[in-house]
Amino acid sequence: MVGALASSVSVASSALLGAAEAAAEHGEHAAAVLNGPNSTLKLGWLVVALPFVGWLLTLFFGKRSPMRGAIYGVTALGAGLLISIAMFFQVAGGAAPYHQKFYTFDIGGYEVSTGFSFDSFTVMMFAVVTLISFLVHIYSLAYMKDEVRFTFFYATLSLFTGSMLLMVASDNLLQMFVGWELVGVCSYLLIGHYWEEKPNSSAAIKAFITTRIGDVGMMFGIFVLFFAAGTFDIGGINGLAASGGIKHGILLAGATLLFIGVIGKSAQFPLHVWLPDAMAGPTPVSALIHAATMVVAGIYLVARNFDVFRTAFALGPGGPANVVMIIGTITMLIAALLAMVQDDIKKVLAYSTVSQLGYMVAALGVGAWTAAVFHLFTHAMFKALLFLGSGSVIHAVHSNNMSDMGGLRKEMPVTFWTFLIGSAALAGVPGLAGFFSKDEILHFAFHNHYYAVFGVGLLTAALTALYMTRCVSLTFFGEFRGHGHPHESPRLMTVPLVVLAVLSVTVGSLNFWGMKGFGVWIAYAGEQHVAEFDVVAMLAGTAAGAIGILLGLWIYYWKKAPQGLLDRVAPFRWAHTLLMNKYYLDDLYIKGIVRPVQYSLSKVAYWINQKIIDGVVNGVGVMTRKALAEATYWLDQTVVDGFVNDVANEAGEAGGALRRIQTGKAQQYVAVAVVATAVLVIAVVWAVR
């Protein structure tokens, strides 16, 4: 029975891959599938393939299918989630990584192979992506029920999930880049879901172009590493980097270029500007793509190629400052500050995401691999929760603005309690998920003497607690300031919230000191391990969070803070203006780059084209025409005597037979040209003979 299932699975897989090698390999291993030590890992390809199948089915048959096509995505992701959980337990039980090759092809002397690699890190990502995606699929059934293009939304959701999994599972940089770009286009499609309104489609374009700038850098990074290592294979490149097989300068160039891609995709300063605008998309999309999964692709890229980054930047205790660390540190602080002044609840969460991504990047920049990946994991849970919670609120009050909310804790108890748990987890309240992962990052930075990162990290932790307290106070406490009668969302939306809330409470303990489960399951071999516990770092982190929460309560809940500070104190006012204008970065990009390209440079180029380049062409044309006409006249009169006229007449008749649209002149020019060429050819051939 098991064997039959296994062989049918293998047949299906090889049909899908369409490669003879894969068929042979699967044939050999058919018996081993499902009972080897890493048996479920061999089903990993199925997790990737299912959403793609779901996408095609939804796209072509969705409108005529049950649940308006959502059934395909829900089924594909449900099955994918189950397999991913099975895989998760298998790697937790110590299963060996599984490597699956598809086909190789040759691009002019270089062999390029495609394949999947399933190790504990990949499997963790699989679990996160399929879990959040599945919950978002369920949640959207209710959230998107009355929205336009429901079926297309589900199709794109599935395509996104498949592409994300493809990227995560890739064993080589080229294939990873393919997945990386495909998630980008899905992001574009979903941000612009409500494309009737121009700001939404503009936000989609902004996201695509901004990330593409990063992608070009990443592509060049791939080139550098490819020629240095002679392969796109991630294992091969990292092995060579770790063993010193790649010259340091080249490695540094490769890592820096790859990191430009991270800056784009993971919304790091100075390319973070697209992520807040991306909130134009439906809220479930923000939860899935712009909080939990796609934006962490950059973190994944660095973590996956960590030998390259570690060797290039000499990461580790006492290592020098590096671009990864600096960008991450700047990002976490500037984004946290921006989150302070937003009225749109989704933008608070968006800047918070940027800030937390900065945390992860900074962690990688100080060499804290496990801490960064762990934070990626916990953040996915509570940030998806917060976004879905905000969606629940938006669904109820029909506005994104917190100024239209307030007092919702009574009407929406499930949303309130789950949102509160998510906020507490994000703010780093001890015992919840965010506390553990954030603490590990601070701890690592402190212990390895990266005091700047540690200090900014603490400040950011306080700011995070502050803006989340503000957010919760404005949304759920005080008086309701909106219109109508908000009510709790349906089960389809609240159940995912509860699931994520439970996870936000529990997943932190996966890496509880002493248990160290996470760090053992998902470890990076080259990591510098530090002391398990540091009371200074932990107390400092907890204190920062506590200060932030208390300050937030003082200002927004108890309202004890002096009023009108912004009006009275000039530096506060300046700072507020600066933040409201997003540090003027958008203005700089739009006025400094985008508009000039769109409207000025393009006009100049086109003017050159029409007036100068084409002017020369036309000028030469006119002169040649005159010269040739005279020459022909001379030939006509003295040498050929009538021959040209005949040709011209014939051409004229041919044209006239079609339609008399041409002036006689035009036909003469053509005739002249034909004759001139003929004369030239004959003359030269004669000479050659």
Place this chain on the structure above:
Amino acid sequence: MSAIETWALTLAVFLPAAGTLAILLVPKKQESAAKVTALIATGLALLAGIFIALRFDYSNSSSLQFETNVPWISAIGARYHIALDGISLPLVLLSLLVTFLCVIYSWKHFPEPHNPRVFLALVLLLETGMTGTFVAFDLILFFVFWELVLLPMYFLIGVWGGPNREYAAIKFFLYTLFGSAFMLIAFLAMYWKAGTFDIVELSLNNPGFAKSTALLVFGGLFLGFAIKVPMFPFHTWLPDAHTEAPTVGSVLLAAVLLKMGTYGFVRIALPVLPEAARSWAPWIGLLAVIGIIYASLCCFAQKDLKRLIAFSSVGHMGFVMLGIATLTPVGINAAIFGMVAHGLITGMLFFLTGSIHERYHTREIAELGGGMLKKLPILASLLAFISFASLGLPALAGFPGEFMSMLSAYNPAPGLSTGTFRTFMVVAGVGTVLVAGYFLWMLQRVNLGTVPERWESTEMHDVNGYEYAAWIPLILLTFICGVYPQIILGVTDGAVRGVTAAFGG
């Protein structure tokens, strides 16, 4: 070799020309007979092409197959030498397929002044010229096919074109003719030196020109080919030709005609004059990347959808030429992949533009005014899909060629300056951002938003059967080539190695 194999290639080339004669024999009134004749002629030619593809020895793609080599004009030693290898094959198939699809598309889409009989006769004649160019291995024969393309296209633009057709047609004709005159002189110079017009012989035993002469001769070839590609700054005929040409003319122009120029570099210029090619390569690379940026900027300034796509064509051919300029196997494989991909994608873009024009009776982006996804959802979705293919989205056909072209620029052939070519690579990379920019902006203005009032009451039909029939093959191939690039690279690689062997590395 069986008789059918001996004749297969000749049939593929000349069946369309025979179709031209047949159509002209059809009485004037019988339009459908003319259409059926054209369909049969292009269909049979395509079948011959498929037969060749099936019998082609892919393990040996560098050697000439389906070869015919007989004396032709003995006075000058010109021979009827046709054959194909892994470089020719994809381009031949592209020409045969696209022309066939053009005939299907034309069924109900004849532009004014109608007259399908003559229109199709010209299209078929054009097909013989295009296909012949890709299989000719004699310089004189190559030249004849090359020039054969000019007249049908001249009439297609000049008779069935837009308001400014006359200017555009003459410009196309004279500009190309101007280039080919220099090309011909270069051919004759080779003949003079080496005593043969045979491309194979010339490639094996390069004419022993003095260095400066070789540079000049290459310059002649360059002018002929670069105008055809067209490369910046010789491109100004293309936007005019495209803007005025009827839909099918634009499709054939973009999908096939431009490739004759790039093919000329790969087939003749590089193998026959490798040393001169090395000296010229940095300059070709420079013009290629200038073209990418410059054409992309011009795209932002366009108000006419079709003219925008014409300029984007110039940019995309820049990537092809950058690949060729690296003189590496990766680069030339990239170039051929790029030629095929551009043929599929831009051909499709011109089809779509034609169909949009037919429905709206305008191509002004401002007048279309957005909301096409609401008005014509399938047509608009196809436009979005193919635009994404054109801006180089991975897993679609536009990506592998551009990726490999930039990859090859990172490591050009020995003797070429790495620093120079890496600079080109970076410039081309900036170009990919611009390409994404103008395509997404175009989509925003054409597809998205709400339907303007003036179109709301206008009844329009979405994609019809003939359009589906003509487009589905292109869409499927765009997808297949992107997901499984080996389908082209596996054919070209062997032959490309033969070309690049002279450049070492």
